[in-house]
Amino acid sequence: MSTTVTERPDSARPHGATPMLEVKELVVRYGRGRKAAAAPAAVDHVSFSIAPGETVGLVGESGSGKSTIGKAILGLQKVSGGSISYQGRDITSAGAGQRRALGGELRAVFQDPNSSLNPRNTVGTSLAEPLWLRGVSGAEARAKAEDMLERVGLPREAVDRYPSQFSGGQRQRISVARALICDPQLVVCDEAVSALDLSTQAQVLNLLADLRDERGLSYLFIAHDIAVVQFLAQRVVVLYRGEVMESGPAAAVTENPKHPFTQALVAASPVPRPAEQAARREARESLGVRTGAAAVPGPGGCPFRLRCPLATELCATERPALRRVGTADVACHYA
Ligand SMILES: Nc1ncnc2c1ncn2[C@@H]1O[C@H](COP(=O)(O)OP(=O)(O)OP(=O)(O)O)[C@@H](O)[C@H]1O
Numbered sequence: 001m002s003t004t005v006t007e008r009p010d011s012a013r014p015h016g017a018t019p020m021l022e023v024k025e026l027v028v029r030y031g032r033g034r035k036a037a038a039a040p041a042a043v044d045h046v047s048f049s050i051a052p053g054e055t056v057g058l059v060g061e062s063g064s065g066k067s068t069i070g071k072a073i074l075g076l077q078k079v080s081g082g083s084i085s086y087q088g089r090d091i092t093s094a095g096a097g098q099r100r101a102l103g104g105e106l107r108a109v110f111q112d113p114n115s116s117l118n119p120r121n122t123v124g125t126s127l128a129e130p131l132w133l134r135g136v137s138g139a140e141a142r143a144k145a146e147d148m149l150e151r152v153g154l155p156r157e158a159v160d161r162y163p164s165q166f167s168g169g170q171r172q173r174i175s176v177a178r179a180l181i182c183d184p185q186l187v188v189c190d191e192a193v194s195a196l197d198l199s200t201q202a203q204v205l206n207l208l209a210d211l212r213d214e215r216g217l218s219y220l221f222i223a224h225d226i227a228v229v230q231f232l233a234q235r236v237v238v239l240y241r242g243e244v245m246e247s248g249p250a251a252a253v254t255e256n257p258k259h260p261f262t263q264a265l266v267a268a269s270p271v272p273r274p275a276e277q278a279a280r281r282e283a284r285e286s287l288g289v290r291t292g293a294a295a296v297p298g299p300g301g302c303p304f305r306l307r308c309p310l311a312t313e314l315c316a317t318e319r320p321a322l323r324r325v326g327t328a329d330v331a332c333h334y335a
């Protein structure tokens, strides 16, 4: 059954404008041939879109399919079903050539800066590489790299240093600089701040927000912590076992969640204030949501039923479709 997210009237998208990104009924199964056909889908009929200048947050527990969606969009993972369009162009099965033609328009920032920064290269080389690929000359690329470093809060001299000579937060700033140096329009941030301490996390989030506002960027912002997503996203999509459980305006989903899983996710989100943290722990316990991501539901029914305190027989037999509740779309029979 489909878990389509219907488009929101309160979306940031101007009426009729082509979305920056449109993901429709996306299915991803790992493995090859018969093995893949028999495997449970890591991403199961997920649909959402991102308007120009909009940030959509993708949130869920470990293994819920967030990175798989990001990789499918970036062309790093084969798609089993559905479609992905970038500015109206179908890129679902785009080959290397078509991806190259997109140039630097679609970029990524990952949790581990080492995945985009070669430790043997100077920061200047890592930043200039995407520009060289686009035919920018050495001197011009170096000047752009220095400007970009300055923009992310690092000294221009950082071009001649190596990634190991920087802190984790500074390395993540360099990754952001590398992602943005070709003036992309859409950036996939996959757990981009998850490895950072709280204050460095806040600095990098502020930097991402400033750059977005300056350049009119769109982000797909992936994180397991809903509080982090809430800071940046205008809309939030909540995933559980590869399916959309709830989606809608960030304020509605994070402050007044309707789905039992989203409620548990919000209650589990860490906050730096002890009193609030204690209140959240109490709220979490009173929800009665069972832990145990290993609980594997059989086919059919609600994927969350083995952990849900509200589950009934109906939940075991009938898969809840997404339906509008207030301003959000929620996949729960009892929301
Ligand atoms: N290369 C792979 N081969 C087989 N299965 C995979 C592969 N990568 C991911 N999976 C499976 O697909 C599902 C979704 O994984 P994914 O990495 O997308 O989750 P995630 O939401 O990003 O988790 P995390 O928060 O831990 O990063 C998981 O069940 C995972 O085990």
Ligand code: SF4
Pocket: 259, 260, 261, 302, 303, 304, 305, 306, 308, 309, 310, 311, 312, 315, 320, 331, 332, 333, 334, 335
């Ligand atoms: S459909 Fe049933 S099991 Fe699923 S979240 Fe709602 S109440 Fe819980």
Ligand SMILES: [Mg+2]
Pocket: 066, 067, 068, 191
């Ligand atoms: Mg991941």
